[in-house]
Amino acid sequence: MLSQNLSVNEALSGVFGSVSLTAWICLLIPQLITNYKAKSAEGLSMGFLAIWLFGDVTNLSGALVTGLAPTATTLAGYFCISDLILITQCVYYNARNTRIARRRSSAGTDSSEERPLLRRNSTSSSHARRSRHEQSKPDGIKRVVTGDDEPSNNNVWFSNLLAIVAINLVGAAGWFISYRVGAWDKPEDAVVPEPTSPAGISGMALGYASAICYLCARIPQIVKNYRQKSCEGLALLFFLFSLTGNLMYGLSVFSYSQDAEYLVKATPWLLGSLGTIVEDGIIFYQFRIYSPKNISENGVNGAHDSA
Secondary structure (H helix, E strand, C coil), rough: CCCCCCCHHHHHHHHHHHHHHHHHHHHHHHHHHHHHHHHHCCCCHHHHHHHHHHHHHHHHHHHHHHHCCHHHHHHHHHHHHHHHHHHHHHHHHHHHHHHHHHEEEEEHHHHHCCCCCCHHHHHHHHHHHHHHHHHHHHCCCHHHHHHHCCCCCHHHHHHHHHHHHHHHHHHHHHHHHHHHHCCCCCCCCCCCCCCCCCHHHHHHHHHHHHHHHHHHHHHHHHHHHHHCCCCCCCCHHHHHHHHHHHHHHHHHHHCCCCCHHHHHHHHHHHHHHHHHHHHHHHHHHHHHHHHHHHHHCCCHHHHHHHH
């Protein structure tokens, strides 16, 4: 049973927020593994990550100022930490691979005049064949994490669905345990600023700024995928966890209170979380039409027609 100082709406907000937090905690794992296995982060757009980080910083600032739901504030803080971890890894691999490419380019320039052209072409073709062979090897982690190189797309989506179900179960159980130990007891002296106060106005401005950043962040990644006609290097579960996190985050904010004044105050957070779901849908569609199987069998246009 719920304690007297915790309403049903607040309990639902806590459950949704806990599921969202679980999704965001696990969010990085698929992409970090993908980057580590490839020793590269070329699949991710740095513009996407930079705008996303700025949106999370303004999101956290606005949530703190306006006194948003506790789960919303906690998630906003974790967003910033997770962004920095992923950006650090991407910057490291990008810098590392740039140095390696420069050294190889320098070494290749020194010996290029002494190397027969036919031999260079043969070596390049052999390397390409080996790369394709390596990519075709079965890799359970890669199939589940990225959705690439699998014999059946249905199997991968089923595996990912199981991961999403597990996230929901673990998140709900996590909230119940934390509630039983008193982690969700409300402080009696909690102060929420008035919407017309300087703090309230500042919080709303920060909230809308974060919403704009979230809505714009996916654009560089979508454009990058479109130009390369590929989602190689992207982890499918990364975006599925993001979708789950955003959906549950929005439900957490909405279920906390249906009071009109509160919903107006929470509008930018709802817009930022639920609005990005549409853009995630575009990325899922790109995973579909740019999958190696569809491109090799039908070409991009054929895959587009059959999707």
